[in-house]
Amino acid sequence: MNIIETNLKFGALSTRKSTKRAILHHAEASKCTAEDIHRWHKQNGWSGAGYHFLVRKDGTIYRLRPENAVGSHAKGSNSDSIGICFEGSYMTETMPQAQINAGRELLGYLKGKYGFSKVQAHRDVCSTNCPGTNFPFTEIAGATATASAPTTTPAPTPTPAPSGPSYRAGTVYTLLADHLRVRTGPGTGYATKSRKQLTVNARGHAYSNGTLKKGTRVTCKDVRKVGSDIWIKIPSGWIAAYYGGKNYVG
Numbered sequence: 001m002n003i004i005e006t007n008l009k010f011g012a013l014s015t016r017k018s019t020k021r022a023i024l025h026h027a028e029a030s031k032c033t034a035e036d037i038h039r040w041h042k043q044n045g046w047s048g049a050g051y052h053f054l055v056r057k058d059g060t061i062y063r064l065r066p067e068n069a070v071g072s073h074a075k076g077s078n079s080d081s082i083g084i085c086f087e088g089s090y091m092t093e094t095m096p097q098a099q100i101n102a103g104r105e106l107l108g109y110l111k112g113k114y115g116f117s118k119v120q121a122h123r124d125v126c127s128t129n130c131p132g133t134n135f136p137f138t139e140i141a142g143a144t145a146t147a148s149a150p151t152t153t154p155a156p157t158p159t160p161a162p163s164g165p166s167y168r169a170g171t172v173y174t175l176l177a178d179h180l181r182v183r184t185g186p187g188t189g190y191a192t193k194s195r196k197q198l199t200v201n202a203r204g205h206a207y208s209n210g211t212l213k214k215g216t217r218v219t220c221k222d223v224r225k226v227g228s229d230i231w232i233k234i235p236s237g238w239i240a241a242y243y244g245g246k247n248y249v250g
């Protein structure tokens with residue numbers, strides 16, 4: 001059996017002091033991911049996904065809420081139970097064999113780990129039809145306790161937000177684009193300078209409308225981040241060095 005770890009970020013959680021049973025649910029959604037459940041439960045105002053595990057139709061098992069935390073899946077019964085959600089809507093659907101097998105393996109593992117034998121359906125403890133009349137409860141709940149430890153798939157490394165290149169005052173850069181405008185301040189809201197408003201040196205590298213030629217070497221005097229864009233100050237004024245995800249100065 002394999003458990004896929006996730007990067008879900010939870011709000012405040014408390015540690016569960018005892019584990020005496022597992023409670024089974026269906027997602028009441030034909031298709032859903034760990035992230036979907038986490039988002040739905042956050043929208044309920046909860047700390048995040050209320051179940052501890054999600055068993056998907058393809059037999060993959062995902063970790064949701066940390067296993068040692070009190071769940072939020074069966075009102076009145078969370079303090080000593082592990083909540084397991086099965087992808088699907090089992091009032092009408094039929095569970096695929098791969099999902100049944102994975103559910104049995106997970107229950108066998110949890111029974112062995114915590115030494116409980118009690119498995120309940122959500123409807124046994126709350127007024128609900130969850131996990132649905134078609135849910136193969138006896139088959140899954142009857143899994144034999146096992147002693148084997150699961151393998152785990154680590155959570156994917158979160159991709160950092162693109163930050164753009166870094167610029168430093170005192171460094172000389174080259175213009176990578178042609179016709180770069182020089183402005184009176186760091187942003188497109190500032191006026192464009194005319195050729196005669198540039199330094200004498202810059203005029204030698206400018207077109208008649210005051211825009212600078214590609215390949216011009218500029219000394220950076222100051223750097224300003226505007227949203228995700230980066231503006232640098234050169235002796236003649238401000239130019240966009242990184243704008244709209246594109247590098248104009250390097």
Ligand SMILES: [Zn+2]
Nearest residue numbers: 025026122130
């Ligand atoms: Zn339920």
